[in-house]
Amino acid sequence: MTETTNMFDDPNDAPDASDLDRLARIHSALQEAGYTVDGVRERLGEEPTAALHRDLLVPAEVAVDRGPADALAALIRVYLLAQSVPADQMPAAADQLAAGLLEPAADGRVRARIDIRPYAVAGTEGDINLWVASDLGGLQIAADRALRRDHVVGIGPATTNLAQITPREPVEKALDLGVGMGVQTLHLLGHARRVVATDISERAIAFARFNLLFNAHTLGIDPERLEDRVELRIGDLLEPVKGETFDLVVSNPPFVITPRTDGEQHHDQYTYRDGGRPGDRLVEELMRGLGAQLRPGGIAVMLGNWEIHRGDDTWHSRIESWLPADIDCWVVQRERATGIEYADMWLKDAQENRELKSWREQFLRYLDDFAAREVESVGMGMLMLHRPDAAVTEPVRRFETLEHQLAQPLGPSVRVAFTADDWLRQRDQQDLFDETFVVAADVTEERHRLPDSEHPNAMLLRQGGSFRRTYPLSTELAAFVSVCDGELTGAQIVAALSGLLEISDAQLRDQLDGNIRELVAFGFLTPLYW
Known part of the structure; x- marks a missing residue:
């Protein structure tokens, strides 16, 4: 592999994915060493692993020092702790050097040239072990250097946050806009038949290609026919997909x-x-x-x-x-x-x-x-x-x-x-109150009162999951929600409450309409029949 670190945005400066057999050997070496999310956690322990995710290296260094000097220890030292190790301790060292993942250090040692770390995505039968390559991060480069301008960023809080807010129902065609090193595309391949992935950076596209080919068999992709599932395109923002439409778009743009x-x-x-x-x-x-x-x-x-x-x-x-x-x-x-x-x-x-x-x-x-x-x-x-x-x-x-x-x-x-927004748009007030509602399983009600007060000063609905919102309740809305158990329609509940509250059905419907729509959209209430 040609060393071109002084060239801006040169794809030849990314890991080399041209030799599929070599990638397969490296993949097997990482797998056999136990260099997986679970394997690293078991070797380091829960607290040092959590500290490592917060960029605190010392607890993990201590844990590795206390364990065996095996292939897993070498991989953790080089890729997670920014250390060098003797070349003969690193599994598939020659292949990793040839692929540009490692580089020689002093005294017959090797160190990371590229960051590669384990990553797990949810599959139908449990987590799927993957590995993701990116540029070395701030803790791994020399203390007197800033990041390179064409830096390809690795897995961080933004990466995982975007992956977690993305809907995962099956889709025909998805777009990963600003693919970077490709982790969102790795997720999308679990539920999208085809993915288009774009980036303005040629190095980023090269990293994404490496990660796709490196994990191809795990993802169910034929590495000889990557384009059957993923199309990588270079271009600025929406220009590479002008005129195309998608079922799902994900983006962590610059x-x-x-x-x-x-x-x-x-x-x-x-x-x-x-x-x-x-x-x-x-x-x-x-x-x-x-x-x-x-x-x-x-x-x-x-x-x-x-x-x-x-x-x-x-x-x-x-x-x-x-x-x-x-x-x-x-x-x-x-x-x-x-x-x-x-x-x-x-x-x-x-x-x-x-x-x-x-x-x-x-x-x-x-x-x-x-x-x-x-x-x-x-x-x-x-x-x-x-x-x-x-x-x-x-x-x-x-x-x-x-x-x-x-x-x-x-x-x-x-x-x-x-x-829910589409469902609500199709229903006028009469349709809405003809529906039957149930309170979501994670929702609880809170009532707050002053010590000398007979009645609550504030009533709230609280979500235990999802967005964990709180929603203020009026007396009328609290009474309505308390009866939403899947037995009565909204109209039947209103008819019962209007007499107790000494208000007409029409007035009570008008008071509750907007609140019920918000509670459905926010996930507090669920229609029994979608």
Whole structure:
């Protein structure tokens, strides 16, 4: 393999996937050594493994030192702990060197040139063991270096978050926009007949190809006919799929808001996170354009950041202005950062804070950039689009701030919510109250009262799973929900309650209509017959 580390975005600088027999030998060596998610956890222990996921290496180093010096220990040392080992301790060392996964170190030792680590995806009969290659991360490179500009990022919180919010029902055709090293495509192959995966980076496409071919047999792919299941395309955002439609789109795009400079080139940008647009323009382009890529019933899920400007009515005012009139939109804001917090976060992400003068200059550029557009803060979270099965006049606009811990995976809840939106659109008030409802199994009711109060001061429904929302209850709504056990229709419940509450059926229906629709969309109530 030719060493070309000084060449920007050169696919020849990615792991070499040209020799399928060699890949098979490396795959067997990792499998036989027990270098799997479970194997690493069993060797290190639960707490050191958890610490390792938080980039704390010492507990894992201690655990490896106390265990046998076998092939698994060598793989953990090299790929997870950024150490070197004698070449004769590393399984399939010659093949790994030839494939560009390892490189020689001093005194007959080898070290990681590329990160490759175990990963597990859910299968029909339990977890499926895979391995994912990416560039070395911040803890693995020299302390005085920033990440390379064409860095291909590995598995991190954003990767797993996107995988967990993606619906997993079978689909005909899916799009992985911004494939990176390819982990979302690895997931999609479990339930999509065909996947189109795109990226602007040729190195990223090469990494994705390596990971697909390396795991081909596990994924049920013929490595000689990869294109039968996956098509890898190079291009910017939606350009490579112009005119095509998909049942499902997933994307972790380069959404990081980055100050622009005069005359900057592609090689001046961190391609894994910087889409080359000013401000949040990249997220805007996707929100405006992704709806056209969706088939009826199709869903797009992506992660993104967006600016909140001084004078905006709400944190989502600008997002609302980007949306097509025929597409449902649901945005969950998970965090919100000031300009200073945001600049600090992303400068540290690329290790740019390791060089003080450059860090100061970049920090000032961020602050000046935000000030020029009167950016008050930056929202961060999940953005989901849905094309209804039929034309609509009032698309869903759902904006939530949920900063607490959510119950993963959320993919099933995302699918159910959009299904509920379609179901609700088809029902006027009469139809709605002719339905029979049940309270979801994870929902509980809370009542709060002051010590000297006879009646509750607040009543809430709380989800134990899914998005773990709370929903305030009026006396009327609490009474209605308490009877939703699958026996009575909404109309029958209203008839019984209206007499007790001394209110007409029509008035009670009007009071409850909007709340019941929200409870169905949020998953608190489920129609007995969908």
